[in-house]
Amino acid sequence: MTRRTPLLINISPGDPRPIVKQIVDGVRRLVASGELPVGAAVPSVRGLAQQLTINPNTVAKAYNELTNEGWLDARPGLGLFVAPPRQRLSEDERARRLDDAVVRFTGDVIGLGYAPDTVLRRVADELAQCAPKKTA
Structure with missing residues (x-):
């Protein structure tokens, strides 16, 4: 079983950014700083939703955006992992x-x-x- 790295991100209801954007920005920051290393397993959608006390659909949208942008890799049956660095945008x-x-x-x-x-x-x-x- 793969050990999940907790995501130490803060969600603020007073922040003008949508919660999805706050999650995406938080994960990007953790990956860019190296606090969330390449290959680290991130919490499941339900796990992060419980941690942040938010709707799982919100976490799923954030994870989907991060996966589409190349920050996370989805491994069927295993979960989501921090992707190796690559040029994500032109x-x-x-x-x-x-x-x-x-x-x-x-x-x-x-x-x-x-x-x-x-x-x-x-x-x-x-x-x-x-x-x-x-x-x-």
Whole structure:
């Protein structure tokens, strides 16, 4: 029997993102940082739904999106596992998504009144937390 790695993600009802998006973003962050290593088995749909106290259909949608994007591999009869790294999107699609994210982000923070260097420092700190963790 494969040991399932618990997903330490937080779901916040006050977050403007849908719960599916919060799960997808949380798993992406865990994989990108190395906290969820390649080949790790993720909890079942029901298991994660119980952990987060949400509807299993919501988890199924998030897992489906992560599988379609190549973050997770479905192994029939065994479950879902973290997929090996690969180029998940074309260069054009990556650039388009980055542009969209930057425009959305700028629109969200412009009214907060922070100096650009403060915003850039906070973004850099957040990205650093997502960088792969070095293991001894």
